Amino acid sequence: APAPAPPPDIRLKTAETVRVALPRLDDLIKLMGEVVSSHARLHQRLADLHALERDLGLDARARAMMQGFARDLRDDVFAQDLLMRDLHARALVMRMLPLAIVFEPAARLARDLARSLGKDVNTQTSGMEIELDRQLIDRLSDPIVHLLRNAVDHGIEPPAERVRAGKPPHGTLTLSARQDGGFVVIDLHDDGRGLALEAIRAKAVRKAMMTPEQAAALPEAEVVDLIFRPGFSTSALITDVSGRGVGMDVVKRAVVDDLQGSLEVETRPGQGTTFSMRLPLSLAVMRILLVEAGGEPFAFTAQTVVQLLKVPVERLLCVAEREAVVVQNEFVPVADLADLLDRPVPPRRPDADVLLVVVRARQEKLALRVDALIDEGDMVLKPVPAPLRALPLVAGMVMTGRNILVSVLHVPALLERAARARVFPGQDEAASEGPAARLRVLVVDDSLNTREIERDVLEAHGYVVTLAEDGRDGLDKALAEPFDAVLTDVEMPAMDGFTLTATLRRDPRYATTPIIIITSREKEEDKRRGIQVGADAYIVKGDFEQGNLLETLNSLLA
Known part of the structure; x- marks a missing residue:
């Protein structure tokens, strides 16, 4: 007889996932x-x-x-x-979710908006598999939508205009993400006309934010920053897409203040604009640096700290009536953190080393002088209580091991406060007196801090200064209008200072124009090469003295 069949294996089927509110x-x-x-x-x-x-x-x-x-x-x-x-x-x-949750609907929105405006836009996405904390995902949608709407409306040209400019009739929007250590960088690039810098300057004058002269002398980086002012829009027509003066300030507030990230803008006329957002993976726990200034503890988030330095007092330079230090081939202003925060500055020995925390917001850097480094580690960043939200210098709070609440400082606000102290007494009087008031100087350097410090020195003594952010930009500006003198760095993208100097010397207009190289290169062969390509003077940044620069420039222009 056949063997009896084994009884069926009866088991309860269990789910592999559990729903949690x-x-x-x-x-x-x-x-x-x-x-x-x-x-x-x-x-x-x-x-x-x-x-x-x-x-x-x-x-x-x-x-x-x-x-x-x-x-x-x-x-x-x-x-x-x-x-x-x-x-x-x-x-x-x-709680981590992929960026596709934000990128996919944003790409569809861009395509639909382009059709409604009569434009042909191809939207490309990458890095959608990268995951972020849901807290960040929820708050990231509005900034990306604002940037996309502005890119489609302001950046991408109509098909006919693109064809006249030698471009394909369809525009391209690229929304990409990449991981950078413990951060995620989200880039939004369009190949449109770029930011209308002259229109931004004109709008700033119309809104009485500055005089026409101040607007004309404003560096491009500061012109770009104007679009993040509340109520600022260059759109001539108020529609449901743009012109209402809202959007870009929302982007900055969301990315920098709410998400503890950074926002940078790069624009090229006729080639397009790129907005880069650098965000932490999570806001639950962040890397925090604790310092002491004026006898009190303060904190910085790790993404705002570039470098920690301990330097002898002799390395500090006096430039434009304020202290500066050379860090990686650029001048970085030095400010006392206790002084910026209106705290009492403790007495210090004149021969003691200086402890500096170099912080950065956008392209600007600032070296903050502190009394001591207390600790560094992962901490819970608590939101600012409601009564303190009007304080621009405080971005949040952390708790130390001794149950002490410490304010996390808002680095962009610190940079703005330090910048307001840049103008020193006598600058306006000096600028209106003497023969230098009629002389124009071109300053070429890829460091924003270095350009601004050199501009401050020259403008304080009456020179009219134009800034260029690299060698190629400097060459374009030098050929577009005449200058009485040129100051240039050596190590720059697109074109270095040696090549710029040699190129200008081949132009008859600059055959005898004073050209001064200011660089951190100290080797004799670099100095010889600078003189060989046609430079009239070679100044090392580590030995920089504003009196030496002004004497050299005055003697060459005499």
């Missing part, structure tokens, strides 16, 4: 962040224990017992630290 997940992430942050208190207690061990003056046996206890406690704290960070990272992954 988003508020519960948010509460879990928030709680994990607080646990990681509060763990800093254990590290603080461990440091207190080591200090206590040194101060008690124990005998050999008691000291050995104390050291053993401290060693075991340290091992336990570090092991717990690793477990908690791993648990927090795994919990955070559950």
